[in-house]
Amino acid sequence: MKKVSVECRNIRMSYGKTEVLKDINITIEPGEFFALLGPSGSGKSTLLRLIAGFNQHQSGQLLVDGQDISHVPPHKRNIGMVFQSYALWPHMTVWDNVAFGLVERRASREDIRQKVTQALETVGLLHLAKRRPNELSGGQQQRVALARTIVIEPQVLLLDEPLSNLDKNLRVQMRQELLSLQRRLGITTIFVTHDQEEAMTTADRMAVMDQGVVQQVGSPSTLYDFPVNRFVADFVGTMNMLPGQVTRREAGQLTLAVDGLGEVDLPTAVDTPEHNALVLSFRPHSVVIQPEGDQIDRRYLWLPGIVERSEFLGEFTRYEVRVGEQKVTADQSHFAGLSIFPPGVGVSVGLEPSQVRLLPQ
Ligand SMILES: Nc1ncnc2c1ncn2[C@@H]1O[C@H](COP(=O)(O)OP(=O)(O)OP(=O)(O)O)[C@@H](O)[C@H]1O
Numbered sequence: 001m002k003k004v005s006v007e008c009r010n011i012r013m014s015y016g017k018t019e020v021l022k023d024i025n026i027t028i029e030p031g032e033f034f035a036l037l038g039p040s041g042s043g044k045s046t047l048l049r050l051i052a053g054f055n056q057h058q059s060g061q062l063l064v065d066g067q068d069i070s071h072v073p074p075h076k077r078n079i080g081m082v083f084q085s086y087a088l089w090p091h092m093t094v095w096d097n098v099a100f101g102l103v104e105r106r107a108s109r110e111d112i113r114q115k116v117t118q119a120l121e122t123v124g125l126l127h128l129a130k131r132r133p134n135e136l137s138g139g140q141q142q143r144v145a146l147a148r149t150i151v152i153e154p155q156v157l158l159l160d161e162p163l164s165n166l167d168k169n170l171r172v173q174m175r176q177e178l179l180s181l182q183r184r185l186g187i188t189t190i191f192v193t194h195d196q197e198e199a200m201t202t203a204d205r206m207a208v209m210d211q212g213v214v215q216q217v218g219s220p221s222t223l224y225d226f227p228v229n230r231f232v233a234d235f236v237g238t239m240n241m242l243p244g245q246v247t248r249r250e251a252g253q254l255t256l257a258v259d260g261l262g263e264v265d266l267p268t269a270v271d272t273p274e275h276n277a278l279v280l281s282f283r284p285h286s287v288v289i290q291p292e293g294d295q296i297d298r299r300y301l302w303l304p305g306i307v308e309r310s311e312f313l314g315e316f317t318r319y320e321v322r323v324g325e326q327k328v329t330a331d332q333s334h335f336a337g338l339s340i341f342p343p344g345v346g347v348s349v350g351l352e353p354s355q356v357r358l359l360p361q
Contacts, residue, residue, distance in 0.1 A: 003030035004065035004155045004188055006051065011060035013050060020046050021057065022212045028190060028205075033182050035199035036192045038209035039235070044192040047209075048158050051190065052081045064156060080154030084161040086145040088133040094120070094144050095129040101152040119151035122181065139170045146178075150185065157182070159191035163198065175202050196236055200224070208232050226271070230359055233281055240287070240328050242280040243361055256280055256358075260325025264301065267353050277361040286355035287330040289319060292346040300350035303328075307345045321349055 006028040013021040036044040049055040053074030120126040123143035163171045200220040227233035244258035305321040319330045
């Protein structure tokens with residue numbers, strides 16, 4: 001099967017007077033497993049339904065394999081969608097549910113037999129073909145919904161929160177199954193999720209959305225390591241964020257007066273924003289803490305602090321440390337014999353300059 005790209009160009013869509021998709025520009029590469037990630041109400045489902053043809057944009061273009069399909073009706077798009085609710089027909093057997101799309105397309109009896117068998121084999125459910133949906137587990141129903149969609153051999157597969165109805169353990173197992181199925185079929189797949197772990201562990205690339213705007217597109221590690229703004233930094237993982245004002249800027253370096261803390265000298269990078277109001281940000285695990293007064297490693301940037309809370313979580317200890325009027329979360333790997341600083345202890349908090357990001361406020 002030919003792998004196709006999906007491209008959203010300057011797409012805008014409103015419900016009445018409310019604009020819910022604001023100038024969306026995304027290119028999904030042929031064969032990619034692409035996630036739309038964002039909080040509730042950010043416009044993910046609206047965009048997915050628009051690609052399927054159930055929503056119509058007011059301006060912009062939607063291209064599949066380079067062809068503008070903006071005005072092609074849903075049933076002529078060759079796009080398959082799996083709904084969050086699975087939407088299986090309760091009165092039909094698994095076999096009939098999967099065969100439905102082919103029957104509608106007036107496929108021959110032999111074609112239906114072969115394709116349904118193959119689709120059910122692909123999702124490992126051929127042995128349950130005679131059951132009805134209410135005789136299946138959540139994970140099995142989800143696989144029937146997938147089989148019913150892939151049987152019509154769509155060029156693009158859309159999944160709306162495909163795992164949200166499953167319990168935690170099954171969700172972890174099913175996301176691996178989903179990924180290996182997608183890899184086998186090589187079908188360009190777009191899935192919607194509000195679960196960052198789900199997106200990070202499966203997607204080749206993802207778009208983080210907020211309030212109808214794509215905030216950033218990239219691989220999970222790019223978004224984690226190089227978020228472009230506070231929203232992405234906070235939505236993908238946990239981030240310490242200390243806001244401040246630039247008081248001096250030179251080639252390769254600036255001084256930031258951090259609110260409630262004082263001036264800190266920081267290296268700048270090519271992508272350091274020009275703004276004067278910046279946020280000093282860093283991940284909890286990139287911080288080192290040591291007792292105050294201990295010899296310090298000069299490669300780090302040190303801030304004096306006091307431990308306010310320590311939570312021993314086995315693999316690591318999570319500290320809340322007060323630095324000036326700010327709070328910093330620091331995760332320290334744990335090893336047998338390593339002592340845990342109790343609340344009230346004075347510590348030095350070390351930031352490795354290469355792990356610090358300066359973001360616009
Ligand atoms: N049929 C509709 N009529 C009017 N407004 C709508 C309609 N459907 C969605 N909206 C609004 O559009 C915005 C985007 O909704 P959408 O369902 O796309 O968000 P989402 O990111 O998929 O959220 P969730 O994760 O909760 O499904 C929301 O503000 C929502 O209230």
